[in-house]
Amino acid sequence: MVILAVGGYDPTGGAGISADIKTSHTLGVYCLSIITSIIPQTNKEVYEKYDLSKENIENQFKSVFEEFEIEYVKTGVLTSQSIDILLKYIDKYDLKVICDPVLASTTKYNFVDEKLMDKYIELFNKSYLITPNREEYNKIMEFVKNKNYHLKKDLYILITGIDDILKRNSTTINIFKGFKINKEVHGTGCVYSTAITAFLSKGYKLEDAIKEAKNFILSSIIYAKKTKYGYNSNPTYINKETVIKNLSYAIYLLKKINFTLIPEVGSNIAESLPLPKDFNDIASLTGRIIKNKLGGFYVVGDIEFGASEHIAKIILSASKFNPKIRSCMNIKYDEDLIKTLKEKFKDKFIISSFDRSEEPPNVSTMEWGTTIACKKIGKVPDIIYDKGGLGKEPMIRVLGKDSIDVIKKVEFIQKIYNSIKEK
Numbered sequence: 258m259v260i261l262a263v264g265g266y267d268p269t270g271g272a273g274i275s276a277d278i279k280t281s282h283t284l285g286v287y288c289l290s291i292i293t294s295i296i297p298q299t300n301k302e303v304y305e306k307y308d309l310s311k312e313n314i315e316n317q318f319k320s321v322f323e324e325f326e327i328e329y330v331k332t333g334v335l336t337s338q339s340i341d342i343l344l345k346y347i348d349k350y351d352l353k354v355i356c357d358p359v360l361a362s363t364t365k366y367n368f369v370d371e372k373l374m375d376k377y378i379e380l381f382n383k384s385y386l387i388t389p390n391r392e393e394y395n396k397i398m399e400f401v402k403n404k405n406y407h408l409k410k411d412l413y414i415l416i417t418g419i420d421d422i423l424k425r426n427s428t429t430i431n432i433f434k435g436f437k438i439n440k441e442v443h444g445t446g447c448v449y450s451t452a453i454t455a456f457l458s459k460g461y462k463l464e465d466a467i468k469e470a471k472n473f474i475l476s477s478i479i480y481a482k483k484t485k486y487g488y489n490s491n492p493t494y495i496n497k498e499t500v501i502k503n504l505s506y507a508i509y510l511l512k513k514i515n516f517t518l519i520p521e522v523g524s525n526i527a528e529s530l531p532l533p534k535d536f537n538d539i540a541s542l543t544g545r546i547i548k549n550k551l552g553g554f555y556v557v558g559d560i561e562f563g564a565s566e567h568i569a570k571i572i573l574s575a576s577k578f579n580p581k582i583r584s585c586m587n588i589k590y591d592e593d594l595i596k597t598l599k600e601k602f603k604d605k606f607i608i609s610s611f612d613r614s615e616e617p618p619n620v621s622t623m624e625w626g627t628t629i630a631c632k633k634i635g636k637v638p639d640i641i642y643d644k645g646g647l648g649k650e651p652m653i654r655v656l657g658k659d660s661i662d663v664i665k666k667v668e669f670i671q672k673i674y675n676s677i678k679e680k
């Protein structure tokens with residue numbers, strides 16, 4: 258698949274063409290790119306906007322259309338010259354345009370004046386989808402009303418916010434629920450509209466493309482790149498295939514470890530999609546990791562979503578504190594091991610615990626215990642343990658950003674355990 262991104266260049270890579278290319282590449286779609294303006298900026302301010310000449314933009318268009326078959330075009334920051342050229346190419350090649358109308362930067366630098374707004378309206382009426390944020394949508398509708406313009410009946414409009422509203426002209430046809438992450442991330446609009454374009458180029462229907470792009474942008478925000486003045490979007494795609502591959506490799510690694518910290522009830526390891534809503538967003542073994550009679554272990558069952566409740570509840574609770582924590586594994590409790598980890602490896606492992614005797618009635622122990630352990634230290638620990646209770650085996654739970662991270666922690670913990678027991 259190939260898409261074309263037409264937009265401005267942001268040297269910090271948070272927005273514009275750089276973000277478009279990273280997004281498209283992450284989704285396995287080849288991204289052609291035409292630069293309209295060079296816009297040096299930080300997350301505090303835009304320094305300037307240098308518009309490339311009509312001739313140069315014309316040659317950029319000429320080169321990509323000579324070399325490639327193009328169906329989908331995503332637009333970011335546009336200029337009058339680039340819109341004039343694009344309008345000609347839309348007619349000539351029957352292009353499907355996804356227009357992200359970037360009227361101003363988040364740092365309040367205006368990219369558009371009234372003359373250019375006229376051109377944007379012309380472009381909207383030749384586009385398939387436009388993706389204004391709420392503020393941009395209101396400005397566009399006010400402009401259309403004041404100038405007595407009209408938007409074509411079959412124009413799809415996705416008004417982005419935390420929840421995103423999909424309209425077909427003025428009729429709302431779907432709402433895509435979001436989840437506010439406490440970060441102001443630069444370039445989310447660019448990444449989101451390019452992800453939608455990439456999924457459309459893969460053959461997704463519009464609403465499926467938006468749904469999948471929504472998951473994509475949320476991951477790209479969770480894993481945003483911290484900068485001096487803020488955060489830059491970091492195009493990241495974690496889907497069911499990613500999770501299954503991680504878990505398969507984690508179990509492959511486990512089999513290379515002389516893993517003996519297996520509790521009587523057996524171990525399980527689970528990993529979730531970003532921002533899991535329920536068990537179905539979390540994959541684990543349908544069976545268990547159980548001791549065999551030769552001092553080793555068996556891995557019983559397959560990797561399936563929805564297979565675990567116990568470990569899944571730990572991840573569901575932990576991810577509310579830190580959406581980057583997506584995996585957990587339970588291993589055998591040992592008092593000397595916890596003591597040694599607390600005393601000698603506090604720089605490597607953050608440890609917390611809960612006491613089953615303090616459990617209130619009518620709660621899920623794992624949800625309650627995980628929440629207590631996280632609240633105690635104000636973050637998600639690497640290890641959560643409890644000393645058991647009536648008919649309940651003491652347990653250590655290892656948490657991490659994915660199942661491979663968890664297995665590497667388990668491997669280290671196993672080595673510490675072995676060294677203690679050898680003494």
Ligand SMILES: Nc1ncnc2c1ncn2[C@@H]1O[C@H](COP(=O)(O)OP(=O)(O)OP(=O)(O)O)[C@@H](O)[C@H]1O
Pocket residue numbers: 272362363389390391417418419420421435436437438439440441442443444445446447448449471474475478
């Ligand atoms: N902090 C956040 N938490 C959750 N979702 C967010 C956050 N910021 C942006 N998004 C999502 O990213 C998508 C696009 O973001 P937004 O609505 O901010 O567009 P935008 O203002 O054009 O972005 P930008 O101008 O920063 O490139 C929307 O679906 C929105 O829900």
Ligand SMILES: Cc1ncc(COP(=O)(O)O)c(N)n1
Pocket residue numbers: 264265266267272273274296298333334359361362363364442443444445446447
């Ligand atoms: C080149 C370029 N393209 C798009 C944006 C909008 O991004 P934001 O709204 O995060 O400022 C930008 N600032 N720079």
